[in-house]
Amino acid sequence: MITTTETGVTLEVNGERHDLRLDNRCTLLDVLREELGLTGAKKGCNHGQCGACTVLLDGRRVNSCLVLAVTADGSAVTTVEGLATAGGLHPVQQAFLDHDAFQCGFCTPGQLCSAVGLLAEARADGEVLEESAVRERMSGNICRCGAYPHIVRAILETAG
Numbered sequence: 001m002i003t004t005t006e007t008g009v010t011l012e013v014n015g016e017r018h019d020l021r022l023d024n025r026c027t028l029l030d031v032l033r034e035e036l037g038l039t040g041a042k043k044g045c046n047h048g049q050c051g052a053c054t055v056l057l058d059g060r061r062v063n064s065c066l067v068l069a070v071t072a073d074g075s076a077v078t079t080v081e082g083l084a085t086a087g088g089l090h091p092v093q094q095a096f097l098d099h100d101a102f103q104c105g106f107c108t109p110g111q112l113c114s115a116v117g118l119l120a121e122a123r124a125d126g127e128v129l130e131e132s133a134v135r136e137r138m139s140g141n142i143c144r145c146g147a148y149p150h151i152v153r154a155i156l157e158t159a160g
């Protein structure tokens with residue numbers, strides 16, 4: 001007989017507090033999509049290989065398909081739905097629009113969250129980003145449409 005255990009988990013998602021009771025086996029991605037209805041983060045591979053599920057966990061980018069939600073208890077999560085503010089789109093979102101940095105859009109929420117995390121990492125390290133560094137640091141986010149040159153341009157423009 002299979003038994004499951006539930007745990008009380010508190011998450012702050014895009015600035016809103018959620019008190020949840022979750023099966024210990026739930027991933028953060030499934031909680032975001034299925035419990036909270038935030039379907040921006042995508043389930044591509046579900047194995048940590050495509051980056052479509054990328055969100056920010058306490059400001060750091062993670063593959064949410066690899067994070068057990070119970071381990072994120074007490075954390076702040078930002079999904080693509082939380083990037084824009086009342087003042088408008090996040091600068092990275094605007095740059096993606098300006099540079100046509102997507103085609104089908106499936107990978108785009110993950111690319112955006114990853115780019116926001118990358119820019120924060122570079123700022124913290126005092127690093128001036130160059131194209132090769134952006135490509136390397138975004139290598140965990142796969143785009144089957146091959147929009148990479150536009151994505152890199154958008155990120156470099158925002159970094160500048």
Ligand code: FES
Pocket residue numbers: 042043044045046047048049050051052053054063064065066
């Ligand atoms: S769905 Fe998480 S890395 Fe692919």
Ligand code: FES
Pocket residue numbers: 101102103104105106107108142143144145146147
């Ligand atoms: S825009 Fe289609 S997978 Fe990236």
